[in-house]
Amino acid sequence: MPLRAKVASSVSRTAAALSRAAGRGDGSVIGGWIGLKIDPDLLAHLAAGRAIALISGTNGKTTTTRLAAAAVGVLGPVATNGFGANMPTGHTSALAKAGQTPYAVLEVDEHYLPRVLVATEPRVVALLNLSRDQLDRAKEVAMMAQMWRTALAEHPGVHVVANADDPMVVWAAAGSPAVTWFSAGQRWHDDSWVCPECGSPIERQADQWWCTGCSLRRPVPQWVVEDEGVVDPRGAWHKISLQLPGRVNLGNAATALAVAAQFGVRPTDAVSRLSTVASVAGRYAQVVRDGRNIRLLLAKNPASWLEAFDMADNAPTLLSINARDPDGLDTSWLFDVDFSPLRGRQVLITGDRAYDLAVRLEVNDVRFQHVRTFGEAVRLVPPGRLEVIANYTAFQDIRAELDRVL
Numbered sequence: 001m002p003l004r005a006k007v008a009s010s011v012s013r014t015a016a017a018l019s020r021a022a023g024r025g026d027g028s029v030i031g032g033w034i035g036l037k038i039d040p041d042l043l044a045h046l047a048a049g050r051a052i053a054l055i056s057g058t059n060g061k062t063t064t065t066r067l068a069a070a071a072v073g074v075l076g077p078v079a080t081n082g083f084g085a086n087m088p089t090g091h092t093s094a095l096a097k098a099g100q101t102p103y104a105v106l107e108v109d110e111h112y113l114p115r116v117l118v119a120t121e122p123r124v125v126a127l128l129n130l131s132r133d134q135l136d137r138a139k140e141v142a143m144m145a146q147m148w149r150t151a152l153a154e155h156p157g158v159h160v161v162a163n164a165d166d167p168m169v170v171w172a173a174a175g176s177p178a179v180t181w182f183s184a185g186q187r188w189h190d191d192s193w194v195c196p197e198c199g200s201p202i203e204r205q206a207d208q209w210w211c212t213g214c215s216l217r218r219p220v221p222q223w224v225v226e227d228e229g230v231v232d233p234r235g236a237w238h239k240i241s242l243q244l245p246g247r248v249n250l251g252n253a254a255t256a257l258a259v260a261a262q263f264g265v266r267p268t269d270a271v272s273r274l275s276t277v278a279s280v281a282g283r284y285a286q287v288v289r290d291g292r293n294i295r296l297l298l299a300k301n302p303a304s305w306l307e308a309f310d311m312a313d314n315a316p317t318l319l320s321i322n323a324r325d326p327d328g329l330d331t332s333w334l335f336d337v338d339f340s341p342l343r344g345r346q347v348l349i350t351g352d353r354a355y356d357l358a359v360r361l362e363v364n365d366v367r368f369q370h371v372r373t374f375g376e377a378v379r380l381v382p383p384g385r386l387e388v389i390a391n392y393t394a395f396q397d398i399r400a401e402l403d404r405v406l
């Protein structure tokens, strides 16, 4: 590395360590920011010589990155941004901190994918899904798909691993010369009824989808979730035992195996490592308090709420909604989510915007109780499972409250 990059990398690590010592989070954003101020090409310098996978999409990228890093770990140490710092500052910090690892698996915010492609020249890019996110700041889904498609066209050497079940992802990836398709399912269809190629309606039947006006249709996936396992491109079925709940995470595991295969990792060698992942930055974490087994699920946009309902047991459920800056300020997305799967469960609501949620639940005919604190929720439910589904800052609030109590 050039001297300037070495200095920048060293200062970046020190800044991150100081930030951690001061109790200000894991320091990866500030460390990366300072490093990039000293050497604007620091990310490219740190990426050079490593085999890198980038993982992007609206939902599931933190979990899939964690699973893919575990799978690639069969080969040796892997640099990764495990705490969701998914912009170039976070990537810079993760690589500076890791030192000379031959491999890196990086979660990338979907807006930053073109820029990070240029800086890191990855071997593999995994595209998970595209759906509406924060209403007041995110790009339109179709614009994002176009941006990905254009960026990938400029990097024909990159191997793309993409979700065959999401028409927007398929269209973004379809121009790339080397694509491996996986099937991870798509529960949320409301952002892909219109073909991004020709504007005609998209039709669906069982697992299949096709455009009624052009040749865009679901490609045949090489990696498929089947029963409690994953079928690989050679047709062999591998049992997947995850500590993470839901079929969504089986799909994430299939993606992780497909990414690792591009590094030469065989699924038979990787599956046992997937089962070591217990929680991801607090998500899916389980804690016991007063005889209640509390599980934390993060849901930040309509598609991920549907997934959370699928992952949650049929048990008392606490929903918490905030609308602070990281969450997006507009809560009208609540009306995009069908809350009817919660009917018949004991439902408690809390958070800054609990009343917005209350209106939504009324309309969906779901009965609920409002609570002011997490402790109150715990007292109101019987011993046993309590599912907690919260959006971003509400999730952080509950984690902090649990940490204080435990």
Ligand SMILES: [Zn+2]
Pocket: 195, 196, 197, 198, 199, 200, 211, 212, 213, 214, 215, 216
């Ligand atoms: Zn079409």
